[in-house]
Ligand SMILES: Nc1nc2c(ncn2[C@@H]2O[C@H](COP(=O)(O)OP(=O)(O)O)[C@@H](O)[C@H]2O)c(=O)[nH]1
């Protein structure tokens with residue numbers, strides 16, 4: 058009888074545009090983990106015009122977070138399908154109640170925090186292009202596609218995210234400060250847990 062390796066439960070955090078998606082795709086390829094991005098999950102729901110997708114769009118367009126109950130239900134349902142895999146969760150939790158709900162279902166082993174100044178973020182987001190179906194992310198300066206405006210793998214067109222407009226980015230950075238930064242303190246509390254911090 059073989060010994061079953063313990064499954065890794067990791068979370069990647071950082072402000073919008075800090076590179077969570079880019080860094081995650083490298084990590085999951087290297088370590089053979091499953092990657093779950095809350096933003097990709099929401100964009101898929103918006104594209105399919107599901108009930109959650111229609112509600113989510115109204116918040117995302119205003120640069121606001123989706124309410125905790127909707128978001129938690131959506132992500133925990135998806136994580137259930139990944140129970141037998143190691144995974145890296147990107148974009149969730151973004152509030153302390155989300156982190157507490159996640160804690161009730163599993164023990165988080167590693168938190169990766171990407172600490173990038175807001176001015177750098179603003180520059181990165183104006184040059185971000187994505188392939189909506191796969192979630193692949195490009196940047197006109199940092200990692201441009203081989204052909205301008207075209208996804209390297211599928212040959213399909215790239216798009217700019219509606220919520221990457223400067224005024225929406227400012228609102229998203231404000232929600233990050235007010236609602237998501239406290240999650241870092243929640244994870245830092247040494248009396249509650251044992252977390253490995255990975256500096257960028
Ligand atoms: N200059 C630079 N750009 C980066 C770096 N990492 C990611 N980017 C780009 O910055 C933008 C935001 O990255 P993304 O992974 O989408 O960030 P997320 O919003 O945190 O998931 C994209 O256009 C990336 O191509 C980096 O290390 N340096």
Ligand SMILES: Nc1ncnc2c1ncn2[C@@H]1O[C@H](COP(=O)(O)OP(=O)(O)O)[C@@H](O)[C@H]1O
Nearest residue numbers: 072073074095096117121122123128148149151
């Ligand atoms: N865990 C979450 N809780 C609430 N809203 C979320 C969550 N994850 C994503 N969203 C919504 O989806 C938008 C896009 O998320 P995401 O793609 O992760 O943004 P970014 O990559 O720029 O950090 C967020 O601005 C927010 O409105």
